[in-house]
Amino acid sequence: MTHPHARTRRAAFAATAVAGALAVTLTGCGGTTKDDSSGDANAKTSDAKADPDAPLKEGLKVAFLPKQINNPYSKIVNKAGIEAAEEYKGTGKEVGPSDAKASSQVSYINTLIQQRQDAILIAANDPKAVCGPLKQAMKQDIKVVAYDSDTSKDCRQMFINQASSEEIGRSQIQHVAKQMDYKGELAILSATQNATNQNTWIEYMKKELKKPEYKDMKLVDTRYGNDDDQKSFQEAQGLLKSHPKLKAIVSPTTVGIAAAARYVSSSSYKGKVIVNGLGTPNQMRKYIKDGTVEQFSLWNPEELGYLGSYAAAALASGQITGAEGEKFKAGKLGEYEIGKDGEVILGPPTVFDKKNIDDFDF
Amino acid sequence: MITTPRKTRQGEEAPPGPGTPGRSARALAEALLRAREFSIGGALVLLILVTWITNPSFLDSQGTQDLLLNSSILLLLAVGQAVVVLTRNIDLSVGSVVGLSAFACGSFVSGSDHSAATMVLLGIALGALCGLVSGALVSFGRVPALVVTLGMLYVIQGIGYYWADGGQISAANVPDPILELGSGNVLGVPYLPLIAVAVLVATAYYLRTYRSGRELYAIGSNPEAARLAGIPIRRRVLGAYLFSGAVAGLAGALWLARFGTVVADPANGWELTVVSAVVVGGVAITGGVGSVWGAALGATLLTTIGSVLVVLKVNSFWQQAITGVLLLAAITTDRIVHTRTTSALRKRSRK
Numbered sequence: 067m068t069h070p071h072a073r074t075r076r077a078a079f080a081a082t083a084v085a086g087a088l089a090v091t092l093t094g095c096g097g098t099t100k101d102d103s104s105g106d107a108n109a110k111t112s113d114a115k116a117d118p119d120a121p122l123k124e125g126l127k128v129a130f131l132p133k134q135i136n137n138p139y140s141k142i143v144n145k146a147g148i149e150a151a152e153e154y155k156g157t158g159k160e161v162g163p164s165d166a167k168a169s170s171q172v173s174y175i176n177t178l179i180q181q182r183q184d185a186i187l188i189a190a191n192d193p194k195a196v197c198g199p200l201k202q203a204m205k206q207d208i209k210v211v212a213y214d215s216d217t218s219k220d221c222r223q224m225f226i227n228q229a230s231s232e233e234i235g236r237s238q239i240q241h242v243a244k245q246m247d248y249k250g251e252l253a254i255l256s257a258t259q260n261a262t263n264q265n266t267w268i269e270y271m272k273k274e275l276k277k278p279e280y281k282d283m284k285l286v287d288t289r290y291g292n293d294d295d296q297k298s299f300q301e302a303q304g305l306l307k308s309h310p311k312l313k314a315i316v317s318p319t320t321v322g323i324a325a326a327a328r329y330v331s332s333s334s335y336k337g338k339v340i341v342n343g344l345g346t347p348n349q350m351r352k353y354i355k356d357g358t359v360e361q362f363s364l365w366n367p368e369e370l371g372y373l374g375s376y377a378a379a380a381l382a383s384g385q386i387t388g389a390e391g392e393k394f395k396a397g398k399l400g401e402y403e404i405g406k407d408g409e410v411i412l413g414p415p416t417v418f419d420k421k422n423i424d425d426f427d428f
Numbered sequence: 429m430i431t432t433p434r435k436t437r438q439g440e441e442a443p444p445g446p447g448t449p450g451r452s453a454r455a456l457a458e459a460l461l462r463a464r465e466f467s468i469g470g471a472l473v474l475l476i477l478v479t480w481i482t483n484p485s486f487l488d489s490q491g492t493q494d495l496l497l498n499s500s501i502l503l504l505l506a507v508g509q510a511v512v513v514l515t516r517n518i519d520l521s522v523g524s525v526v527g528l529s530a531f532a533c534g535s536f537v538s539g540s541d542h543s544a545a546t547m548v549l550l551g552i553a554l555g556a557l558c559g560l561v562s563g564a565l566v567s568f569g570r571v572p573a574l575v576v577t578l579g580m581l582y583v584i585q586g587i588g589y590y591w592a593d594g595g596q597i598s599a600a601n602v603p604d605p606i607l608e609l610g611s612g613n614v615l616g617v618p619y620l621p622l623i624a625v626a627v628l629v630a631t632a633y634y635l636r637t638y639r640s641g642r643e644l645y646a647i648g649s650n651p652e653a654a655r656l657a658g659i660p661i662r663r664r665v666l667g668a669y670l671f672s673g674a675v676a677g678l679a680g681a682l683w684l685a686r687f688g689t690v691v692a693d694p695a696n697g698w699e700l701t702v703v704s705a706v707v708v709g710g711v712a713i714t715g716g717v718g719s720v721w722g723a724a725l726g727a728t729l730l731t732t733i734g735s736v737l738v739v740l741k742v743n744s745f746w747q748q749a750i751t752g753v754l755l756l757a758a759i760t761t762d763r764i765v766h767t768r769t770t771s772a773l774r775k776r777s778r779k
Binding site: 259294303304307325328332334351 | 485489494498501598600602607610611683688689694697734737738739740741
């Protein structure tokens, strides 16, 4: 789970999926035989060495395979990635299933192998289910970069992480602490009680709060709005009722922060309670403009796609191999260093406020 | 035979013949069934009082407004659902209809200056259309309501997903007069509960006074007898679905006004909450018994429990468990009251 909110999206049009599967079978029939391509691919991978000075190759073919097409978040990520490909004179495209099921990406990977892409970027629906075909791709010298949601470590060369969980968690407290002047009560409005990413962030928020500079701040409650509008509303109301001295609500989920902001904006608490957390600019624009919310944050999905695209190009051009410590240039974002297990972290989340919110549309 | 007490309770227009035990039987049945509404109402009052004593700010002006606003949408949906359940049918598609209507209204008003009234009419029309399709399939197609409306749930949801294409309606694009409908008030009473109560009162009046309203009870009590009595069952059932759909459509429009931000399926899963509210409110799932007042009380009780648990700092996990227990308790009491009344009435008739 990497999207800030986790509403299940059921498959709407199975027909598309069936059509997609058919297409795969057809291309599968006309494709080359496995043996001749994997033979020389093995030879290539074995002597692959990073040449940091190698220029980015022109005409690279890069494919983006999101968890699910039709998702506004993935669209922004991949559009930015495709635009980045144009910058380095390659071609990018987005393909993917209409549902986020574990196995639905497999047939797409097979097709991409047949099409002999130079690199595949994948946001894995399931870390293991996509492993077989991805390994097949790597054998054939197709570079594999996971972004947004990782695969198992041995099934890809690199993983572009939107922001580390620790960074997200700690920065939430750092931001709200400044707004609260480092004193007073705060509460968390989360999604569901067992959402892994939410709980990891909350863990880090609590760790950050233990630092001495926050000694006058107190986390009084953590409530769960289940990413449901009405429930989040009620939880926000309850927080304010049961903690009359509450100074801030931090909601690390897009549904929660929008609900809290809407409630506060239409109640007598407007201007008295701080709302902060993770949200999207389109959702929060109204509340930033009417002054209910001063700031909120989220990683920039455009930069995520952009960085992924450049990482794939650097791999395909032989600048890097995905080993720890290697460095590569990601266009306008500057230089990035590969961390442990081939992981690259995009950077701290972007903070949105009155000044910059109109520069974003997602 | 079994349905006699139920019908006599509701059948005000049928005067009991001289010397029959009708009057006392009716009084007994009525008392028992009214007891249901009173007990839910009592539970609700008690719940609010206890919370108020524990936390006096629970009933300050903001708190009261919140309570009223929270229950409005569920109350509306429960009224619509009750009318369908009375005819021994069910409408599981309401959650999707609310979602589609909210999203459609959102797209319609986004960045425009359409008035709240136009938007509400659009929502009602769209909901009525959905209700018409479900109703036609149930009444004329003779397909079980459970299957039809479950199918409609997915169809409408699918349309919503396809249309929304992962997008959402942002509060920033919704015109202020529409958001004002969701948050504003007249003399301290917010608009939403006023609308909900207006629909409730009108429906209750219709069900009690109009011939076609009475016929809905007759259909639910005993479809075969209703048919023999010359009641146009199909038309009435179609009407019930049309109403439920229209109310869900209205609820969708109000959803947008209240929450501002809307995704493709905001009320995903609400159908079951609505059915729970109706059953807790004393409307028998087997049809023919209950009132929209009860359903409305059931809806208010369920949402109030949600608010109270938060204020009392109880883990929200309990909310679902409590709803479940209430549901089981409601069905059990129904069963017991039903068996007791039937046997009591039989004894009296024998005398």
